[in-house]
Amino acid sequence: MTPRSASPAPGLLIGAPRSGSGKTTITLGLQRALVRRGLAVRGLKCGPDYIDPAFHAAATGKPSANLDSFAMPDLLLASLVDEASQGSDLILAEGSMGLFDGVRRPFHLERDAGGKPGATFPHPAPPGHTGASADIAAFCGWPVVLVIDVSGQAQSAAAVALGCRSFDPRIQIAGVILNKVASERHRRLVADGMAAIGLPVFGALPREASLILPERHLGLVQAGETADLHARLDALAQAIEASVDLDALVAAAASTRPASSSSTHHALPPPGQRIAIARDAAFSFVYAHVESGWAAQGATLSFFSPLADEPPPRDCDVCWLPGGYPELHAGKLAAAERFRAGIHSFAETRPVHGECGGYMVLGDALEDADGTAHRMLGLLPVTTSFAKRKLNLGYRVARLNADGILGPRRTVLIGHEFHYASTTSAAPSETQAFARNADAEGNDLGFSGHRAGHVSGTFFHAIARSL
Known part of the structure; x- marks a missing residue:
């Protein structure tokens, strides 16, 4: 051949x-x-x-x-x-x-x-x-x-x-x-x-x-x-x-039909110049085109492992906690004191954002499939449960509620949600919420995610900005 x-x-x-x-x-x-x-x-x-x-x-x-x-x-x-x-x-x-x-x-x-x-x-x-x-x-x-x-x-x-x-x-x-x-x-x-x-x-x-x-x-x-x-x-x-x-x-x-274009289009602008990204068996769900796009736009990506009890690198200006399987490692994450202290110190002065699993870890507690509640980082007022499983699946059209690392207020992001966790805490108010979501057919799903100080999080994974 x-x-x-x-x-x-x-x-x-x-x-x-x-x-x-x-x-x-x-x-x-x-x-x-x-x-x-x-x-x-x-x-x-x-x-x-x-x-x-x-x-x-x-x-x-x-x-x-x-x-x-x-x-x-x-x-x-x-x-x-x-x-x-x-x-x-x-x-x-x-x-x-x-x-x-x-x-x-x-x-x-x-x-x-x-x-x-x-x-x-x-x-x-x-x-x-x-x-x-x-x-x-x-x-x-x-x-x-x-x-x-x-x-x-x-x-x-x-x-x-x-x-x-x-x-x-x-x-x-x-x-x-x-x-x-x-x-x-x-x-x-x-x-x-x-x-x-x-x-x-x-x-x-x-x-x-x-x-x-x-x-x-x-x-x-x-x-x-x-x-x-x-x-x-x-x-x-x-x-x-x-x-x-x-x-x-x-x-x-x-x-392949699309001809080479004179300019490259990226999905999302980098949330910072030096981005600390959690990367291990609990945090791995990041779209490859998002990371490669950040790097192509000049951002430096630095990886750390919460499961190894590592804090985000101090020389970074934003921290990103991706989705993954924190529910399978909740006990180990709860015991990771260097990680906890490092994230809290980071969040005092710099943005921290969590998607799906990362959002759950930023919350107060995570209940695993056996019904055991594990203390999480306590940076956002959300508690989640895998003992009370509920499938959440589908595209999300999200309009940001406030200026943040993913764009100014009213920026529209297209993303996707896929998880079985249920939220056992109160729904966010408009002043607390990260975004207001619609589904793929335009049905209003209300406010979603949370933001508090420099910290934000949401269940949906951002794929691209809407043009």
Whole structure:
């Protein structure tokens, strides 16, 4: 297989008719298998997922990033795709959920006489901006390879593939990879159906439980915590090599559509010149495009580990506590006295911001899944519980209530919320709240997050500023 030298790099999007079809494991196996053949492969992830890109980076040896047609303006999408294309032979992007699954988006929020968000006018999202993986395939000009879980069906799988091929005229379905094939006879029956509609079958993977990566409540166990990760990735690559026609798959890739732009667009301005970022098993959920954008704009990123009882570096001018899994380490965080003292000292004169898990740690207490309450930093008046679990999931359109490190008052941020924690303290008042939120359809969700002195926090992860 000869590496390609054309610029921009060609790409493919690995999609599926529904979640749970095996997109992630097959994408990782393809990425690793092609790297083993000598190609420079870049992974990208559609949608607001901060776990899968770390697996892409491990599989390819190159950084990955998210592409989100709902939350990101076209200029940012083009910048991220262009950056990934440079020096690469192939981009293998992974879809999210079902290929066409997206949201409705309001064009604007109605304002009342005092300038506060009031009623909304939800409208269908403009074409190409629904957050669906198909939007990204259309924007980039990438053909789609469908991963179809064929367990419990045979020729009927072709009807599903035919529907995907016909549903959206903007995109091209290049072919399919069959997953969870029970036998050679089963494979032949499914392949017969695909031949009848003229869709190539690039490969067929047998039902094999050992190829499944371990999961927990927010998705895959993080790449850095997955035991024998590189051995697992090599096993996935070997399964792909034995079952998929890699030459045919690479030949199906198409040149990436966005041309190199004269200027680079970043998601968020740096919150400071020197940013202290918590980074360990409890704090790891930061979008790669946010961190790389801060660095590209001249900020210095310094990492510290609360689980190792480290305080934020004293020479930084802002501290950022990302999301992650503090609920799994609440006892250790509660006992981290150097971390506690360092954050309190830092917050006396400089901004501290927490997202999701970081927000919970900035609060008064966190109740773990067993019902044990652990003292947290006590910098924000919020208590949270995992014993009283409640799924909170979806895009957030947030209008900042006051000037802060993420922008001046009334700045609009597009972000995403995904957690199971419930809040057991009182809801914030307007003067306490970090922002006022709406969902993806423009429905007013009220005030969210907290701010107190130099400290702020919120459950949503900021993806980009709204233009």
